[in-house]
Amino acid sequence: MIEKNAIVKSVEEIQKGIFILKVESELSALEATPGQFCNIKVDDSLTPLLRRPFSICDVEGNIISFQFNIVGEGTKILSQKKKGDILNIIGPLGVGFNYSGNYENAIIIAGGIGAAPFPFLIEKIPNNKNIISFCGGRTKNDIISYKLKNVITSTDDGSEGFHGNVVELLESEIHKYDKAKTKIFACGPNPMLRALSKFTIENGYECEISTESVMACGFGICQGCNVEGVHSDRFLLVCKDGPVFNAEDVKL
Numbered sequence: 642m643i644e645k646n647a648i649v650k651s652v653e654e655i656q657k658g659i660f661i662l663k664v665e666s667e668l669s670a671l672e673a674t675p676g677q678f679c680n681i682k683v684d685d686s687l688t689p690l691l692r693r694p695f696s697i698c699d700v701e702g703n704i705i706s707f708q709f710n711i712v713g714e715g716t717k718i719l720s721q722k723k724k725g726d727i728l729n730i731i732g733p734l735g736v737g738f739n740y741s742g743n744y745e746n747a748i749i750i751a752g753g754i755g756a757a758p759f760p761f762l763i764e765k766i767p768n769n770k771n772i773i774s775f776c777g778g779r780t781k782n783d784i785i786s787y788k789l790k791n792v793i794t795s796t797d798d799g800s801e802g803f804h805g806n807v808v809e810l811l812e813s814e815i816h817k818y819d820k821a822k823t824k825i826f827a828c829g830p831n832p833m834l835r836a837l838s839k840f841t842i843e844n845g846y847e848c849e850i851s852t853e854s855v856m857a858c859g860f861g862i863c864q865g866c867n868v869e870g871v872h873s874d875r876f877l878l879v880c881k882d883g884p885v886f887n888a889e890d891v892k893l
């Protein structure tokens with residue numbers, strides 16, 4: 642983990658309210674794992690004071706991409722960055738996805754902006770695996786499938802793809818894949834991850850989930866991002882023990 646200044650190369654609105662920020666940084670030379678994140682100081686000013694965490698979306702040479710939507714002041718400021726602006730970034734942080742193993746089918750479950758870490762994961766998953774991406778949103782405008790492979794969609798309102806949520810979509814499709822040869826990788830809002838974990842635990846699927854928490858330091862000092870663990874009596878830290886966990890290891 643290092644702290645570095647990065648040069649903004651571009652900020653592009655790829656669909657309404659969804660942005661790809663590309664920065665040039667020596668951080669890209671570090672061996673980042675998909676699912677890890679960076680903590681970005683969006684401005685030099687005192688507000689917002691704290692850094693904001695974003696999953697590493699993609700790494701191409703010395704360019705790192707982040708994918709984000711605007712939810713408050715920090716992300717609004719990021720969306721207005723211009724080519725040549727400087728951002729101070731700490732990363733790569735946390736524990737990412739474990740994409741090695743004997744599975745044949747990599748099933749990606751992305752809820753809305755939860756699609757952010759998966760372009761990088763897809764790039765790293767060995768070529769001999771079959772990758773399928775299930776992307777869910779409230780409406781068709783909320784589905785994000787930037788650089789995803791073999792996309793199958795669901796919407797809560799039925800405006801595109803399967804009518805229902807993305808976990809229900811998975812439940813309706815999963816019989817097509819041999820359980821012993823399938824691994825699930827997921828990121829999205831907590832209610833989605835909770836429903837998915839219940840399904841995968843009850844049905845014996847291997848599943849890793851990328852969780853979210855409001856963060857301050859981003860590397861294990863402030864204890865502000867704790868989540869209850871299943872196997873130990875200590876709380877786990879999303880920033881240091883996660884953000885990616887085995888679904889059976891955390892209580893969301």
Ligand SMILES: Cc1cc2nc3c(=O)[nH]c(=O)nc-3n(C[C@H](O)[C@H](O)[C@H](O)COP(=O)(O)OP(=O)(O)OC[C@H]3O[C@@H](n4cnc5c(N)ncnc54)[C@H](O)[C@@H]3O)c2cc1C
Pocket residue numbers: 678689693694695696697707708709710711712713714715716717754757758852853854855856884
């Ligand atoms: C490990 C990690 C990786 C993330 N990766 C991405 C990513 O790739 N793309 C992306 O768009 N977002 C990602 N997020 C969420 C992102 O960090 C927040 O959206 C951002 O910090 C909001 O900053 P803001 O100043 O715009 O909004 P704020 O003004 O800080 O918050 C606006 C509202 O959003 C809520 N909020 C803020 N942060 C979170 C959070 N982490 N979880 C739940 N609610 C929150 C606040 O409580 C408030 O209601 C990630 C979060 C974590 C912890």
Ligand code: FES
Pocket residue numbers: 855856857858859860861862863864865866867878879880881
């Ligand atoms: S954000 Fe400070 S310990 Fe996790």
